[in-house]
Amino acid sequence: MSDKKTLLLVDGSSYLYRAFHAMPDLRAVPGDPASPATGAIRGMINMMQALRKEVHADYAACVFDAKGPTFRDAIYPAYKQQRNPMPDDLRAQIPPIHEVVRLMGWKVLDVPGVEADDVIGTLAVTAARQGIEVVVSSGDKDLAQLVDEHITIIDTMNGKRRDVAGVEAEFGVPARLMVDFQTLVGDQVDNVPGVEKVGPKTAAKWLQEYGSLDAVVASADKIKGVAGENLRKALDWLPTGRQLLTIKTDCDLNGWVEGLPSLDAITIGAPDAPRLKDFYEQYGFKGLARALGDATSSAPVAATPAVAMPGQSGDLFADHSASPVAEAAQHRAVVYDTILNWTDFDHWLQRLQKAELVALDTETTSLDEMRAEIVGISFSVQPGEAAYIPLAHAGPDAPAQLPRDEVLARLAPWLEDGKRHKLGQHIKYDRHVFANHGIEVRGYVHDTMLQSYVLEVHKPHNLTSLAERHTGRTGISYEDLCGKGAHQIPFAQVPVDKAAAYSCEDSDQTLDVHNALWPLLQADDKLRFIYELEIASSEALFRIERNGVLIDAPTLAAQSHELGQRIVQLETDAYAIAGQPFNLSSPKQLGEIFFDKLGMPVVKKTATGARSTDEEVLEKLAEDYPLPAKLLEHRSLVKLKGTYTDKLAQLALPRTGRVHTHYAQAVAVTGRLSSNDPNLQNIPIRTAEGRRIREAFVAPAGCVIASADYSQIELRIMAHLSGDHALLHAFHAGLDVHRATAAEVFGVALDQVTSEQRRYAKVINFGLIYGMSSFGLAKNLGIETKAAAAYIDRYFQRYPGVKQYMDETKAAAKSMGYVETVFGRRLYLPEINSPNGPRRAGAERAAINAPMQGTAADLIKMAMVAVQKEVDAHQPGIKMIMQVHDELVFELPEGDVDWLKSHIPRLMAEVAALKVPLLAEVGVGPNWDKAH
């Protein structure tokens, strides 16, 4: 490391807001909205720790805006006037944030009458003049004007680094012209206007052309167009604008930083561990407190905190550049090993065997989990330390590597030992990868992807995002390493040193993210329960995916052929009616034929203004024209052939004839699973035509298919959540719930309900689950909006508990920002208080639906875990092969049918005790269609 000193300045005010918005709604008493908010404090701690780890500094200060007016308010009263007041929840967290930052060893500055930017500017320039390197951390672009050879700006949240070259690359003007640039563009956030209609592009163009703002002003007459006119209009304003936007570098900091220009007064200090620990405990940050305790004593390696405290661990900033890949970890002090011989391997295996928790990650030949083969494996047992074992790198300069099979054989006892705890990001994938090599991993106790999914369901859950959000770290991206699209190279072609840096970083970051998230889950019993449910479900899903479903390829081929012939016939018919050939699958060409050539009326427009030809429109047009009916049939047949009969056969593994879907466990915001490649959750059932596809989902000789599904699960959940007496009664009495609803809404006896009335009631019941409006119900029933509104009124009169529940749910969503399932899964609704009416209304409907859909998802996950456990213990011949939201599908030997019929529905029904009984029904047959 160089002898040069470094000053680190943090724009505390920008950090505050980021911390506040980036973190979930944490409370001092978890789950109690009345207790003080602590999310911003926690976020601030995370960010400051990450920063301190990333930047080695000798001097440091964290600078906040103080209360009260500044010189800018005096020269421009509208300055920052349009800003929303700080949320109360954030304001209350500011004093503790100042306190904890001080305890962490930082100088905290909030100078009355001087904005944070000006304090930063003054200190930065003072230091730079003495040849001290200055790093300013801020999410705010305004500070870019400070950049010079000695001063750089970094944004720890996204890793962006603005140095002299970076500023020029980003804005198109050199750093010394940034003030001129900002003056022309203006600053929306601070309510400082620039030149109207002049954005970054125009501003950069002018400055490149004329060289400075003064020169642009001097040539204002010559600039053409609207922008030129606006520039001339703004000439009087620009000097004031420039004054407002110029960061001051000569503020009087007397009384705040003693002895300037010497920076000794802001020398970075060691954290005050004992008082920090008290602080963490007081605010409920158990993980941080524990980490601190461990850092001061000699604890097991795996329990070492994500962020060790400098000054206690001693060598955190020590120079590890001797490590072959240390430089790839950017600013963080890390030790990443590459294992190429048995001596190093044995050393690491010993560490794995001793560690309480190990993060691991595999690099493979494919994203397809059934086909992927291992190219390398990385491990991390302690933050900042990891090792990579390259096993199948075949690039031009690839070194000799340890033999893969032998390495796996020597690792297998550890991998398969359930008492040796492991951690990963998306562990289901790695389970498959190891299974492809005959290894059944046991002891996978944590998955950072699922931690994030349970804590913040609506945010991205890939490791890169998690590391950025929770550790402030960025790293090597997969695309940097392998390229993208057609140019992407296989991982095995990546040079070993680069692969090692990448893979080690992944394991290391996984451990870091775990250390940030696991304490949050541990502190909340309900979230912890949901997380443990997800971990258990992950294994059950792995089993389902691994089993796969046997596909009867000849049946599908015959169906494809038949569909193909009928499609060709329909096309011929359509061309004859239209008087010309055209592409029936092209909405654009369809519009031309329908509306221009044949003169059909436009029924409705699409979202982009095109003339719609969807099913509803075609149904309507079919009343008066012959072509739409042909098209409707063509559409449905093309969909069946293209999406199902052709595709399923392609996706089956040739050797086994089975398809292996992928269940996405961290995608749906309600807690449901989703299925892809192929999607087995949207196989047709409603039409006889489509339903035939299910005949191709078969069992091998001697086996049958069984399907067990929950009956009316979401309505039962609605009864439970609302506690409505009439609805509870209907389920307790075992009534046909749609018939019961019809009897209430139409005011007739149960046995007098017509099939038409029952059909209406069924639509109403579904509408309720979807947070319906009278408009939506009317459209669905083909009646007037008024009539639909009358039905809804009538329903709520008869089921007042349901009405009350829905109102309360919406209110809860608005105040908390999320709703919960019966079991405490949180479902966030970021737009519930949006100023945009339609978006807010959409969020309100989602708020109604989410607890019901989400509770159903919780229940079936609990059922899957229970069923898998029971089957493993008593009937290992039974394979669970699919999940379709409220249905579980099995393949089983014929001899196990009786056992399944008597045990599985019971297990499913007894998985939880709600205020209404749960009911699961089972069917058995030679294929999925006949199993219903």
Next chain:
DNA sequence: CTGCTAGCATA
């Protein structure tokens, strides 16, 4: 080659 839209399959 990539990203978007229109349309449609399921619970």
Next chain:
DNA sequence: GTATGCTAGCAGA
């Protein structure tokens, strides 16, 4: 009116 995933066509690289 809720929640998903997949296909074909098409426009702009």
